[in-house]
Amino acid sequence: MRSSTVRCFIIFTLLLLLLQGHATTHKLLSSPFSTALETLQKQLGYTFKSTDLLRRAMTHASFSEENNKAFAILGATVIETSVSFHLLSKDVDISPKELNRRLSQITNVESSCAVDGTRLGLHKIVRVSPKTNSSAPAVVCGAFRAIFAAISIDSGMPDNAGNVFWNLHGGDLGSAVAL
Amino acid sequence: MRSSTVRCFIIFTLLLLLLQGHATTHKLLSSPFSTALETLQKQLGYTFKSTDLLRRAMTHASFSEENNKAFAILGATVIETSVSFHLLSKDVDISPKELNRRLSQITNVESSCAVDGTRLGLHKIVRVSPKTNSSAPAVVCGAFRAIFAAISIDSGMPDNAGNVFWNLHGGDLGSAVAL
Structure with a gap:
């Protein structure tokens, strides 16, 4: 009888731990x-293996050390590579002047980067300190760029991140350029 | 007999054309x-499907319109993406200051880009006008960067070009950074 009581206790404890784990x-x-x-x-069409990378991308310097x-630095270069690659692949004879013009449009914080980020609702997601305005273009843009670093690291291929950017923004490139 | 003469003439002409094609x-x-x-x-470890892209990469503006x-613009962003991606993948907690410092080292024309290009012998390959010095750092650097655009377009994946750059330069990154 004693051993069955001990067995019962062990099973009960294990069940308790399991439930606690589930609750956490x-x-x-x-x-x-x-x-x-x-x-x-879901909006990005990319599922992270390590969501910690996306958490980091959505964390402003005012919120945490x-x-x-650093992610935003890689993200900016991923965007530039993606845009210039697609433009050159489409027109190998594009002039350097035109290529630079389109690149500067796409990397502009106010008119492009923060607009894309706000459209994704990043100003409502990014974690900032109470004194920081999460809708400020620099904050939204930093978070937007950081996403493409997170995807690059998570997938091991910057091209994957470039393709996500292109899918998000690519359709607008034509009209943006026509402005 | 007439038809066999015509047949013979056709075969002879075709053979001639074939030989001419081979000679060309x-x-x-x-x-x-x-x-x-x-x-x-062979030095790059990459074989082009379209060598025209490499020809273009090795053609300076003084030589031809x-x-x-434009290739050099894409190539520069490919290098930046490759470097920041590898540094962040190796150390996700790298500071933005340190990341920028290493990026600026790698993209420096005089101390990095032209050195890499000269090591590949690009100053002896790049086509320039008679009045242009093919060993000038800006000329060598432009040709070096353009290679990575050519590989991106040829393979359809900028990551391939980034990997070629990393293989060429990656081993030196540690020592370059230590300078």
């Missing part, structure tokens, strides 16, 4: 920030 | 410039 996971998944990251991945500043 | 191809392949491009591809200027 559930709690993590159900935070508003985590939910927003889930939705964002662990933030998206 | 052989002539094209055996030009010093073409030979240099063949050697360059069809030159490598």
Whole structure:
């Protein structure tokens, strides 16, 4: 009888631990920030293996020392590579002047980068300090660029990130250029 | 008998055309410039489907209106993406300051880009006008960068070009950074 009591106790303890673990996971998944990251991945058409990278991308320097500043540097170059690659692939004879003109349009914080980021709702997702305005173009743009670094690292291929950018923005390139 | 004479004439003409074609191809392949491009591809570890892209990459603006200027723009962004991607993949916590420092080292014309190009012997390959010095850092650097645009377009993937750059330069990054 004694051994069955011990067995019963072990099973009960294990069940308790299992339930606790489940509750913790559930709690993590159900935070508003985590939910927003889930939705964002659907909008991007990219599912992260490591969502920590997307969490980092959505963290402004005012919120934490662990933030998206370095990611934004890689993200900016990924965008530039993607745009100049697609333009040159489409027209190998494009002039350097025209190529530079289109590149500067696409990398402009006010008219392009922050617009794309706001369209994705990043100003509602990015984590900032209470004193920082999450809708400021530099904040939204930094978060937007950082996404493409996160995808590059997560997938091991910057081209994947460039393709996500191109899908998000590519359709508008024609009209943007016509402005 | 007449029809066999005609048949004989047709066969003879076709053979002549075939031989002429072969001679032309052989002539094209055996030009010093073409030979240099063949050697360059071996050094790069990349074989072009369309060598015209590499010809363009090795053509300075002083030589032709069809030159490598636009290619050099894409090539520069490919290098930046490759470097920042590898540094961030290796150390996700790298500071933005350190990342920028290493990026500016790698993109420096005098100390990095032209050095890499000269090591590949590009100053002996790049086509320039008689009045232009093919060893000038800006000329060598432009040709070096343009290679990575040519590989991006030829393979359809900028990542391939980034990997070629990383293989060429990556081993030196540690020591270059230590300077």
